[in-house]
Amino acid sequence: xxxxxxxxxxxxxxxxxxxxxxxxxxKEERKLENKKxxxxxxxxxxxxxxxxxxxxxxxxxxxxxxxxxxGKYYNNKKKGLYVCAGCGNELFxxxxxxxxGTGWPSFxxxxxxxxxxxxxDYSYSMIRVEVLCGKCGGHLGHVFExxxxxxxxRYCINSIAxxxxxxxxxxxxxxx
Ligand code: FE
Numbered sequence: 529x530x531x532x533x534x535x536x537x538x539x540x541x542x543x544x545x546x547x548x549x550x551x552x553x554x555k556e557e558r559k560l561e562n563k564k565x566x567x568x569x570x571x572x573x574x575x576x577x578x579x580x581x582x583x584x585x586x587x588x589x590x591x592x593x594x595x596x597x598x599g600k601y602y603n604n605k606k607k608g609l610y611v612c613a614g615c616g617n618e619l620f621x622x623x624x625x626x627x628x629g630t631g632w633p634s635f636x637x638x639x640x641x642x643x644x645x646x647x648x649d650y651s652y653s654m655i656r657v658e659v660l661c662g663k664c665g666g667h668l669g670h671v672f673e674x675x676x677x678x679x680x681x682r683y684c685i686n687s688i689a690x691x692x693x694x695x696x697x698x699x700x701x702x703x704x
Pocket of ligand 1 (some may be wrong): 612613614615616617661662663664665666
């Protein structure tokens, strides 16, 4: 009887050990996942609400979309730089803006490779590529492959996610 008792104790500790290992590996995986979505600027919803209007918060932080032809920049033809309304990150320049006819400001490239990040978006039964601010992770819009040359891309961006700095030079060396 004593023999069986010690055997079950051994089993119990082996199981405890395996369980501990599994928990640890899950922790490591979670750490990796968090790293993938880490941005230079991170704030809680409460903090964002203090610096954004309710409409900006809805689009930038809750992935909302402003109605077409209602934003302040879709028809803006002035020269200048478009920055993130959440954090001021330089995003797009008027040099790469074009009239897509969609009712949202459209650009064929961002000012730099790191100014925006993209990720798959499967919401509303569609497969789209979401565009996020490279610094704060704010939702800007989506990118489609039906834009003009030289990139063939159309960055379809919500006006409300942007601020416009009129007359500011293009910081990108790549835009012709
Ligand atoms: Fe930002």
